[in-house]
Amino acid sequence: VYRGGRLVRDVRFPxxxxxxxxxxxxxxxxxxxxxxxxxxxxxxxxxxxTFTLGKGTEIVLCAVKALAGLVIGxxxxxxxxxxxxxxxxxxxxxQMRWLGPEKGVIHLATAAVLNAVWDxxxxxxxxxxxxxxxxxxxxxxxxxxxxxxxxxVLTEEEALDILVKAQEGKKQREDQMLKEGYPAYTTSxxxxxxxxQQLKQLCSDALKSGxxxxxxxxxxxxxxxxxxxxxIRKMIGPSSTLMIDANQRWDVAEAISWVSRLAExxxxxxxxxxxxxxxxxxxxxxxxxxxxxxxxxxxxxxxxRVMFKQFLQAxxxxxVQIDSCRLGSVNENLAVLLMAYKFQVxxxxxxxxxxxxxxxxxxxxxDYICVSADLRNRMCEYVDHLHEHFTSPVVIQDxxxxxxxxxxxxxxxxxxxxxxxxxxxxELLA
Amino acid sequence: VYRGGRLVRDVRFPxxxxxxxxxxxxxxxxxxxxxxxxxxxxxxxxxxxTFTLGKGTEIVLCAVKALAGLVIGxxxxxxxxxxxxxxxxxxxxxQMRWLGPEKGVIHLATAAVLNAVWDxxxxxxxxxxxxxxxxxxxxxxxxxxxxxxxxxVLTEEEALDILVKAQEGKKQREDQMLKEGYPAYTTSxxxxxxxxQQLKQLCSDALKSGxxxxxxxxxxxxxxxxxxxxxIRKMIGPSSTLMIDANQRWDVAEAISWVSRLAExxxxxxxxxxxxxxxxxxxxxxxxxxxxxxxxxxxxxxxxRVMFKQFLQAxxxxxVQIDSCRLGSVNENLAVLLMAYKFQVxxxxxxxxxxxxxxxxxxxxxDYICVSADLRNRMCEYVDHLHEHFTSPVVIQDxxxxxxxxxxxxxxxxxxxxxxxxxxxxELLA
Numbered sequence: 001v002y003r004g005g006r007l008v009r010d011v012r013f014p015x016x017x018x019x020x021x022x023x024x025x026x027x028x029x030x031x032x033x034x035x036x037x038x039x040x041x042x043x044x045x046x047x048x049x050t051f052t053l054g055k056g057t058e059i060v061l062c063a064v065k066a067l068a069g070l071v072i073g074x075x076x077x078x079x080x081x082x083x084x085x086x087x088x089x090x091x092x093x094x095q096m097r098w099l100g101p102e103k104g105v106i107h108l109a110t111a112a113v114l115n116a117v118w119d120x121x122x123x124x125x126x127x128x129x130x131x132x133x134x135x136x137x138x139x140x141x142x143x144x145x146x147x148x149x150x151x152x153v154l155t156e157e158e159a160l161d162i163l164v165k166a167q168e169g170k171k172q173r174e175d176q177m178l179k180e181g182y183p184a185y186t187t188s189x190x191x192x193x194x195x196x197q198q199l200k201q202l203c204s205d206a207l208k209s210g211x212x213x214x215x216x217x218x219x220x221x222x223x224x225x226x227x228x229x230x231x232i233r234k235m236i237g238p239s240s241t242l243m244i245d246a247n248q249r250w251d252v253a254e255a256i257s258w259v260s261r262l263a264e265x266x267x268x269x270x271x272x273x274x275x276x277x278x279x280x281x282x283x284x285x286x287x288x289x290x291x292x293x294x295x296x297x298x299x300x301x302x303x304x305r306v307m308f309k310q311f312l313q314a315x316x317x318x319x320v321q322i323d324s325c326r327l328g329s330v331n332e333n334l335a336v337l338l339m340a341y342k343f344q345v346x347x348x349x350x351x352x353x354x355x356x357x358x359x360x361x362x363x364x365x366x367d368y369i370c371v372s373a374d375l376r377n378r379m380c381e382y383v384d385h386l387h388e389h390f391t392s393p394v395v396i397q398d399x400x401x402x403x404x405x406x407x408x409x410x411x412x413x414x415x416x417x418x419x420x421x422x423x424x425x426x427e428l429l430a
Numbered sequence: 431v432y433r434g435g436r437l438v439r440d441v442r443f444p445x446x447x448x449x450x451x452x453x454x455x456x457x458x459x460x461x462x463x464x465x466x467x468x469x470x471x472x473x474x475x476x477x478x479x480t481f482t483l484g485k486g487t488e489i490v491l492c493a494v495k496a497l498a499g500l501v502i503g504x505x506x507x508x509x510x511x512x513x514x515x516x517x518x519x520x521x522x523x524x525q526m527r528w529l530g531p532e533k534g535v536i537h538l539a540t541a542a543v544l545n546a547v548w549d550x551x552x553x554x555x556x557x558x559x560x561x562x563x564x565x566x567x568x569x570x571x572x573x574x575x576x577x578x579x580x581x582x583v584l585t586e587e588e589a590l591d592i593l594v595k596a597q598e599g600k601k602q603r604e605d606q607m608l609k610e611g612y613p614a615y616t617t618s619x620x621x622x623x624x625x626x627q628q629l630k631q632l633c634s635d636a637l638k639s640g641x642x643x644x645x646x647x648x649x650x651x652x653x654x655x656x657x658x659x660x661x662i663r664k665m666i667g668p669s670s671t672l673m674i675d676a677n678q679r680w681d682v683a684e685a686i687s688w689v690s691r692l693a694e695x696x697x698x699x700x701x702x703x704x705x706x707x708x709x710x711x712x713x714x715x716x717x718x719x720x721x722x723x724x725x726x727x728x729x730x731x732x733x734x735r736v737m738f739k740q741f742l743q744a745x746x747x748x749x750v751q752i753d754s755c756r757l758g759s760v761n762e763n764l765a766v767l768l769m770a771y772k773f774q775v776x777x778x779x780x781x782x783x784x785x786x787x788x789x790x791x792x793x794x795x796x797d798y799i800c801v802s803a804d805l806r807n808r809m810c811e812y813v814d815h816l817h818e819h820f821t822s823p824v825v826i827q828d829x830x831x832x833x834x835x836x837x838x839x840x841x842x843x844x845x846x847x848x849x850x851x852x853x854x855x856x857e858l859l860a
Contacts, residue, residue: 025522025524025527026524026525026527026528027524028524028525029524029525029528030525052525052528052529053524053525053526053528054525055496055523055525055526056493056496056525056526056528056529056536058492058496059489059492059493059496059529059535059536060529062488062489062492063486063489063535066485066486066488066489092455093485094455094456094457094458094459094483095456095458095459095460095482095483095484095485095486096483096485096486097455097456097483098456098459098482098483098486098731099482099486099489099490099534099535099538100534101678101705101706101731102707103533103534103707103733104529104530104533104534104535104536104537104733105489105493105529105534105535105536106486106489106534106535107534108529148681148705149681149704149705149707149708149711150681151681151682151683152681152682152683152711152714248531251578251579251580251581251582252581252582253581253582274579275531275578275579275736276531277532277533277579277733277734277736277737277740278579278736278739278740279709279710279740280709280739280740280743280744281579281582281736281740284582301528301531303533303707304707306705306707306708306711307707309708309710310707310708310709310710310711313710314710
């Protein structure tokens with residue numbers, strides 16, 4: 001049974017001061033979170049969050065409070081024994097669904113609440129293991145997924161079939177992950193606001209630490225992009241992997257011509273070339289760039305499984321970038337992982353921000369161990385900021401995510417960090 | 431220059447008590463609004479709103495307050511002289527766009543604020559006319575539109591060209607509208623929660639008042655739908671027009687089979703057969719139902735111009751249902767009207783709720799007078815609830831919307847109504 005307590009808090013880090021996270025559309029992000037703590041009568045707590053960029057986090061808090069009435073008073077058992085029903089309850093309330101449905105603020109709030117439920121479930125008595133180990137039984141997995149609106153590409157039976165088949169070799173893959181970890185790439189070297197000197201130093205340091213996959217922000221100025229991309233390609237050499245990310249800066253035709261100019265640095269993908277809503281636009285860009293050997297990646301602002309379904313149907317992306325906080329938590333991400341598998345499109349999660357690495361590592365471990373059984377063209381984003389605020393921060397070894405060992409979903413923050421960075425209502429009014 | 435005053439209020443009407451507005455997905459809506467009042471130093475006020483279904487309206491208020499910082503302190507002249515820039519300012523704030531972008535709560539809040547700006551502009555000194563008369567000059571119209579992400583189907587030049595060509599015959603169409611009004615259809619006769627006795631009585635009354643176009647809610651139970659639709663078709667006769675509306679109840683295959691069973695009552699369209707995000711799903715449904723002579727209508731939850739663009743590109747709808755409060759106010763609706771014209775798909779606005787009829791009549795009058803010059807297959811939704819709360823309620827004559835004559839955008843509410851129905855914060859906590 002949940003009690004209220006301090007259900008949700010507004011935590012903001014002043015990352016904009018040093019241009020960390022700066023890109024062509026988000027020039028001054030203050031990485032922030034709506035941080036949810038679910039108290040239970042047993043004393044056990046569940047921690048969840050959704051990521052934001054600063055201003056407006058208070059709106060997400062307001063939405064979490066509006067959803068609270070559907071959560072408080074329910075037992076964990078009641079929730080997880082009909083997790084699909086509970087997901088539907090949160091996302092399809094007859095009055096509140098008008099505010100989405102399943103998109104924007106209300107869906108970010110849903111993610112924060114459900115992330116906390118998944119954390120609690122993994123910590124609950126009798127389990128007490130890392131979250132990714134909670135999603136192991138095929139029947140239980142499909143019972144968490146709301147298949148509404150996706151049955152034209154994935155039915156419950158098909159999903160179950162995929163999961164059952166992937167049971168083979170599961171133990172070996174789990175052991176492999178414990179030993180080697182999951183491959184990662186770094187975005188920390190080349191934010192748009194960094195100077196050339198900073199880029200060089202960061203690339204040099206990263207290479208020494210074993211990184212071989214690098215992402216560069218582009219889209220503000222073409223000549224500047226060419227210069228910066230050449231510089232980084234030169235630093236990392238021809239055998240390392242380079243990705244570029246425009247953060248939605250272009251219209252369709254502009255995306256094609258701009259990226260064509262950058263083809264010389266041989267990027268693996270162009271990320272978010274245009275509006276995250278533009279499935280057909282991404283399809284046109286994918287088609288135009290395929291002859292250049294450049295794929296299209298998107299997903300960090302793809303707002304639900306219905307959108308991902310269409311991106312896959314339309315061959316509009318070649319890399320699926322799931323997000324642990326944009327989609328409706330683990331439940332909806334499971335649906336997307338299974339659809340991506342069906343279409344044989346690799347999943348390369350979005351991470352960074354605050355807590356996104358901590359959360360999404362569980363999802364990508366699950367994907368490898370229980371769904372795709374494949375590492376080709378797969379890697380998980382990594383950004384080396386703000387991990388120090390978590391009780392169980394991610395562990396990176398030789399550019400790989402090492403599987404989390406502490407119980408839960410890894411997004412419990414240090415109480416001291418929360419207290420120090422909490423945005424008070426009075427500050428907002430000032 | 432704007433002052434703060436009481437910027438935004440939470441107004442809720444207990445419509446669920448009598449099942450007004452009930453459909454297959456929204457069984458108990460309490461028609462509500464985030465109601466914005468912009469005060470100016472001159473004493474002139476601008477009134478705007480966005481429509482909601484009750485619970486969660488306080489989240490939209492929170493978002494309006496978050497946007498307020500971008501509005502307060504600006505002069506009306508400053509805003510409208512670069513209206514495209516102001517639209518971009520509200521929708522693309524580097525931190526807040528993460529919460530959308532251009533969708534969900536933050537976009538509903540943008541609509542409320544911008545609706546108030548358009549109201550203010552029409553009332554401003556030297557104009558003092560109904561809002562639809564504010565959008566007459568082709569160059570000024572295109573200067574209000576953000577073409578970002580839609581230039582692959584509509585450029586500024588093309589838009590200007592359409593508007594300039596439509597200048598011909600404008601005066602006659604305006605006179606025609608003042609005389610005859612714009613054709614309407616009624617949704618008031620057949621909400622899902624109404625009894626057969628109620629349906630019959632309401633149909634009979636509506637026929638007497640001159641209505642010839644009727645919409646019926648379906649989607650909860652097939653046998654019940656068949657019975658209700660037959661009953662209504664019998665009441666209205668073979669020459670009247672019947673539309674059916676499932677409010678997103680089905681998956682793609684189910685939509686096709688269910689609607690095929692209802693083909694015998696000869697519906698003109700099936701509205702919202704599935705997820706409002708499912709462009710490709712709607713395209714599949716459109717294709718399957720075309721041989722039955724049934725079109726697909728959608729749009730009341732289509733969240734921005736990028737989505738409408740794709741619905742048009744994919745031939746996924748045969749009737750475009752714009753909404754005055756879901757899209758980013760007049761600015762974004764202008765883009766959609768022009769795209770619909772380019773694809774030669776008729777626009778039949780969504781209305782009802784609270785204030786939606788008052789607002790959208792301006793947009794559809796503009797569409798006829800300044801864009802489409804066509805009434806074939808076109809009509810505007812009408813629902814006869816809650817108009818008594820407005821200072822300039824819609825005027826319906828012989829099933830037509832008569833052009834509003836009072837200055838502004840017609841959504842100023844009676845102060846007494848706002849006071850009586852305002853949801854206080856203390857009530858929310860109780």
